[in-house]
Amino acid sequence: MSIEFLLTSIVVVLLPGTGVLYTLSVGLGQGGRASVIAAFGCTLGIVPTVLASILGLAALLHTSAIAFQVIKYLGVAYLFYMAWSMLREGGALAVSGDARKIAPGRIILDAVLLNALNPKLSLFFLAFLPQFIPAGASNPMGLLLLLAATFMALTFVVFVGYGLCASLARRYVVSRPSVMVWLRRSFAATFGLLGIRLAFAGR
Template sequence: MFTFATLSAFVVIVLGLFVMPGPAVLLIATRTAQSGRKAGIMTGLGIATGDLIHTLCAAAGLSAILMTSALAFNVVKYAGVAYLVYLGIRAILEKPSDPQMPKVSPVTNMNAYRQAIVVEVLNPKTALFFLAFLPQFVQPAQGSTILQFLILGIIFVMMSVIYTTLFAMSIGLVGRFVKRIAWINRWSGKIVGAVYISIGLKVAMQSR
């Protein structure tokens, strides 16, 4: 169904996206600091659950488009490429700013989980990202597209769960971590931007 090169590229790119500090990382750090490691882990699980919901919606919608027209699917796919390249250029050109820790109150573990799901599901940028990102690794000629979407989404979610759990468990002094983020943040935009653009170039090269 997937070639080794395709899966390897997907895993490497996802890992690259995870290690850059973003809103989800800051939320997990804040939850861990205020409500403990379990709350931080549950927040990560909630974010992963929200990503799974986005995956299911993207799989259903984009597979329906493919069944209607292969041309329509390619239009959506290359629109996704354009969006990812746009995100990449904007991230590279954007001036780095100090990351702001979200203001949240201490909550129970289950509330942390539920709130993280809501935050992730209602984030339109996340929905657009999944609609743009996943199709770049789907190859209709290699079998069921909806199955390919689901496999990629599950891999993404499993990697997210492992990463956020390890992250929450490894936070000893969140304040020290936040200070390090200030240094990492100077380069994170350029690195993430390069990742987004590389996805677009990957598809452009495949089409030749």
Template sequence: MLGLDTFLLFLTASFILCLAPGPDNIFVLTQSMLRGSASGILVTLGLSTGLLVHTSAVALGVAVIFQQSLLAFTVLKLCGAAYLLYLAWGAFRAGAGGLGASKAISLNKLALYRRGIVMNITNPKVSIFFLAFLPQFTNPAKGHLTLQLLQLGAVFIICTLVVFGLISLLAGKLGNWFSQSPQAEIVMNRVAGSVFAALAIKLALTER
């Protein structure tokens, strides 16, 4: 069981980390602007599900594989980079009127949710980050370490849902305002495509 002081310290650190610009919140931002707040929230739910996988991997010791095996780390990160490039290609292809079209022919709920999961679990750095971050807040005297790691992961996921949910709402409103202008639609799609491509390159070049 986590102590109150540990819980508050971890909660504060988690909120700060969720607010810091990173691949996941940038991904939520772009999806919300392109497809609306509801889509961003669905992607957020997918990302959070991915965090469940990473938390379980750390708690069960599986995450060590990505820390120790260069092959496993490389394969997973290249899959993630390829997926991001696919999203970039789709954004660039949208062209004029892309935002309106993407909202009219929006992805179904399952596809958006799945997009968040794939984006998160194909980034091995998340598992390695959790492997380094979560154990710092555990204490063998407070009970079973696996249970403590799962509790910490749950707290981090709740912080993610709150912060990314707010990002989705704000970015969705901003996207609605931009969608009134065809010129802005083109710019937003180009920016989104560039962001996805940059994230793909960053992930592909990431080292353990």
């Protein structure tokens, strides 16, 4: 495994996206333990995209306009749903001191769907992972799985860091209603903008 792969992966994981946004919102709204669960769910959500890339399903998304559009708009719809959930007063993702606890299974499900319903992620892995497989490798499938597992491990560690940092700010946030409202609206707007961006994304 090359140092180039590790450095590139760290940069990619650090870039803010739907997974980071979700983990931050859970950390603020639900606390540190829930943010770790969200980080795990986001990491788990990479599995379908990696398998899709390795098995060639990402290539199908690349060549089939219909398949790509179906997955894309499912992802768009889910991002808009997340934005609506964030805006609801007392909703599951509301950032508040007395916000009801979300079941770990629900946190994981939301996190997995955010990644699994993003066809651009599958195409990213299709283009990204093969670049680090040496020509003439005796076991390219095994190397692909190793690279994918390393990327997932980095994702989990970085997302846990994001989530725990957000949870540390929770006490400050929940004691200031105006900040809570601003954060809820900001998270909702960002989810909505990500949905709009995905809706207009090409293959």
